[in-house]
Amino acid sequence: MATSHRVSHTSLAVAAFSTVVEWYDFTLYLYFSTVLARVFFGGGEAALVTTLMGFALAYLMRPVGAAVFGHIGDRHGRRPMLLISMAVMSLAMLLTALLPTYGQVGIAAAWLLFGLRCVMGFSVGGEYTGVIAYLLEGADPRRRGLIASLAAASSEVGALLAVGVAALTVSLTSEAQLASWGWRVPFLVGAALAGGVWFARQSMEESPDWLELHANEALHANPIRHAITRQRSALLRAFAISALGSITFYVGITYVPAFLETTGTLGEERALWLSTAAAVAVILVTPLVGLLADRFGRKPALVVIAVLSAVLPISLFTLMAGGTVNEALAGALVLALVAGGMSAVGAIACGEQFSEESRASGLGLGYTLATAVFGGLTPWMAQLLVERTGAPQVPGIMIAVVAVAALPVFVTMRETAPAHAA
Template sequence: MAAIAHTPARRLDDHPPISRGSLTVAGMSTIIEWYDFTLYLYMTTVISRVFFGGGTGGTAATLLVFAFTYLLRPVGAAVFGHIGDRIGRKPVLLISMALMTVAMLVTALLPTYASIGATAGWLMMAMRCLMSFSVGGEYSGVITYLVEGAEPKRRGFITSLASAASEVGGLMAVGLAALTTSFFTGPDLDSWGWRIPFFIGAIMAGATLLMRSRMDESPVFEEEDEDDKATNPLVEVLRVEPGAVARGFAISALGSITYYVGIGYAPTFLQNAGEFSESDALWLGTAAAVAVILVTPFAGMAADRFGRRPILLLFGVLAAVTSLTMFQLMASGSRGAALTGALVLAAVAGGWSAVAASTIAEQFKSKARMSGMALGFTTATAIFGGFAPLVGERLIEMTDWKPAPGAMIAIVALCVLPVVWYQKETAPAVVENETH
């Protein structure tokens, strides 16, 4: 505990930057994580037929598996956070990507419900468990690596590129899902067409693993003496910096629900509530992914220039006041209205996530930074990301009120905004100006 308590706060800013090549590989490799998870959501209706027998019960089972397996993310975060704080950031990024490669490859080879019945669903759930466990340390490991390796005054922009890259993964997922459902129909889609996007994901993950093997280790971690490292990082960060964990949880909660409900769940919502076809809903999702990619780097640069707090407050207010209306537009059945709703929701989610990445990591000034970030980030994601699409679907069924998912986002935004209002500014350039 003493090791954490005596860690100087300037350590995060007092180090040589990581090479551009290593930063690029780390930032761009988040493509794989989000490609897989959004692919599963975008292909919910297909997976429900292929693995769970189809119908309303099949859709519910598909979303339940997504939600249940998300509970393994905090478990993976605890394991990988310990490895990252004790052994290094690079080993975490290598192990997690290796497991993700295996999970996607095996998923592409799974037998279907038509072949082996309900066992197919259980096998799919096993692969989702492996993926969730491995992803537990993936995103937090990448953000920790980027925050520790980027130039302090460009940290918001650099870490926002990881968020943008993840949206590239989402764009690839929705685009390939749309192409798959457009070119393959009926028996061909359900027997083998659905496998193609998962095979592509496995190939990309394997290539990323090779590139990560050439990355540098974080200079902040390399500067630490063995005696200074936390013996039990997870326990010690909870003892020393519980407030930072709580703030990270809150910030991640809004980021998770805006992304997984406002973007990931949107195609399923458009099909069920807006009565769009599978391919039309996925093409609207593709447009939303493009919007996120365009917004994200500008939000990161604005956070470096004006501070994390004001930009988070801006997107938090937008989430609170626009989400309900945007879901109403998407449920209207009008293509133009649905596109407007999807684009606005995507822009808000992308802007918040871009700034949240650096903000959460900067909450921690201890040498258990990765454990603290992983704990706050992944616990919130498991609750507000994994379960949110299922809850949204159930609320619509129970109340017959189609905009219910938008109300969920608005409520979480209203709860999180006070946390952002009272937190201290962490952007290095803004803090330096305030000091002088």
């Protein structure tokens, strides 16, 4: 494909920074899980595990959404794909804010929440991967790593916003107010944010690569089949990249507040503020790693991060569980830096595995299948195993196992950065 046709800086900026919504919502659910356990599941010993299990099961809708939205993106354009997915997300968040509670309708409240989480899981199946495909095709090839890392950083802005709104809500409301109406505020903020992003996306240009395919009548009738039959190795590599990226983020960052509360290291409010510091660390490190991935290549960055993920998390989770507040902060920050680095390089490395004919479908399937397993399921599994074994190092072991499994894939994969590819 020709590299002279690129989208405007405005379109790139809208795409890169609009990932704030997806990560705001899903991060909010995890950071707010102890509150939601009381509001929708009535509290009690099993409520938190049930809340996290609902998150995990709803996450399994992401591959379904990836298949549907990937087809839209490859057949009808990246822009319609991103507009439709954001519209569905806006509606789902607004309806979540309006749900009745367990105290009002009993267990039906939990089922309604779960239903809307499934809708969210479906809609975000085409969100992040659609943005990465768009940025890859619209950015200067020499700066793809940096531009894609801005989308990852924007995701962390969403995470930071989520934890900040959650912490403020908990701080400024009494327990009774929080259970009655306070929990709704963060979801209303998310719905307003999503609506704003939807309007901003109206101004986006279409991907130049997709326009060229369309002009040449080279669009595949079944892009998902093309990805599965013609880009199978790319799917496996994207799965490995996303698996490590997902577990480092969801266990190494968003699960940490619940972990700290479960182990008695910090209370709910202080754990949320600690996560705010971790989110800031990720925002700062992500563009730096994106620049390094452009300068030295994707492969070296992936290998280094995989080694760090194999070596550090076990001791860090042990430190956070038995240490002081400062030690908990240090452990959370280091985990966040590793996860942020993986998000930065993993995004563009996944997208570059696929050719443009079925990029949205292939990227969507490879990325979201791994995220459904190693993102959605792992916070629930980590919480369950910590409770049953009493071993605080279990979440770190989970990260290390995935890192060791992914490392051979990273070592043997070809370099995809344009300046370093063979």
